[in-house]
Amino acid sequence: MEKAQCDDPDRSSTSTTADQTFQEDTLSPKDETPVDVDDGFEEGGYGWLVILGSWFCQITSMGVGQSWWVMQDYYAQHDFHNLSNAATLLPFVGTVLSIFFNLMGAPAQILTSVVGYRATLIVGVVLKVAGLIISGWAKEPWQLIICQGIIFGSGASITFCVVMAVAPAWFRKHRALALGLLSSGSGAGGVIMPLMMESINASLGPAWTYRILGFMVLGMDTIAVLLIKEKNPPKERKRKRLTDIFHLQVLKDANYLLYCMGSMIALLGYFEPFFFLPAYATYVGLSAKQGSALIAVISGCNFFGRIIIGFIADRCGKVNTNITFTILGGLSSLLIWTFAFNYATLMAFAVVFGLTCASYFALLSTITVQLVGLDRFPSALSILLLTNIISGLGPNFSSWVEQAVGATNPFFSYKMFSGVCYLVGAVFLIMLKFRLDRRPWAKV
16 A cells, blocks of 8 residues: 655746756656756755654554554454454455545645645644544444545545655655655554554454554654655645646656556555465464564565665666566565465565565655656656556455466465566566666666
8 A cells, every 4th residue: 555646846936947857857868867966955954854754654654554454354353253244344444545545645735735735744644543543433344444444544645645745855866765764664664553453452452452543643643744844835825726736748758657557567466465475374374473473574674675775776776776676576476485385484485575575665756756857746656656556456356366266276376466467567667777778787
């Protein structure tokens, strides 16, 4: 679920500045954008505090959202175990959450154009906190769909939109590293939140889990509200319309379309281990606790992986890095998970997959800016992230494949689906690389 549509991260006061920004942030066919131009741009500085505040938002948005499986398992075994359609409705909470995480960017942009980033961020925080706390009173799955799926999902989308709009404008030379650090918050949340939620569920029950979670989100996001600010705020704001947000001319850019297609296909394979690895661990004879530990390890390695990806991307090229880690993520499913039948091998897979699987999330903003420039960044990123709705259905597609081929070799389809999607996506990214620069070792 790592996804939402975002507003313009860099507003210039004159058309000359806008033209200069476009030239500096758009990849040329032969070389990377020059980042050492002496035009008075201050690299980082207060921007690192913006990254810190954004990191907290990632924990409370994507970290909490990705941890829905903890509540799903608890409800399936306890509160809703006698409900005939629980097996269908409970997973639908996560699906609705993912959809609203990607759909609410356009309203967020319109709101930002009227009241500014900080007020918009506060609106998102209020929706997240309210959605979680109200979920504590849910007695039916449909109530969770509304509270956590729609209300919390909308708030998470808005806060994600703000941080991804504001943060890139503070950096040029170290933009990939900065955004890698920012996105690592979801990995940290993916480790911390499930462990905390499981513990509170066992001692106090799900109602108090949601309430405590809501107040934790309020505390961390309050820090974010205080730290996050625009680098170049406009002197006056003009309300945007949908036609101002979706500039479909970016769809005429072949390089951008290749990136969208490759990312969408690769991301189809991202969610399978998160959804099915605990069940697979039980299938091969491991305990439920060991299955949960595998997910925690993936999330923990995801935290470090995103930072490493950002660090390497600034030195070796963002597209190059994305290709390399996308291929490694696919091979980990095909060559490790396929032959993993004990805890040690599954743990090895969790480590490798966790380190390599999230290059899309770590680099999506930097590559999008690199391809289309900061002036077209909001439209391009909005359209790109809408494709995540399709990618979020990856577990559904792989489940259909699993049912179609039969149960002679359970879980084999999930392994193949995950690995093949990554590798097919990498093919499109390789095509993009050679369109940008035909030299095999060029920094792209």
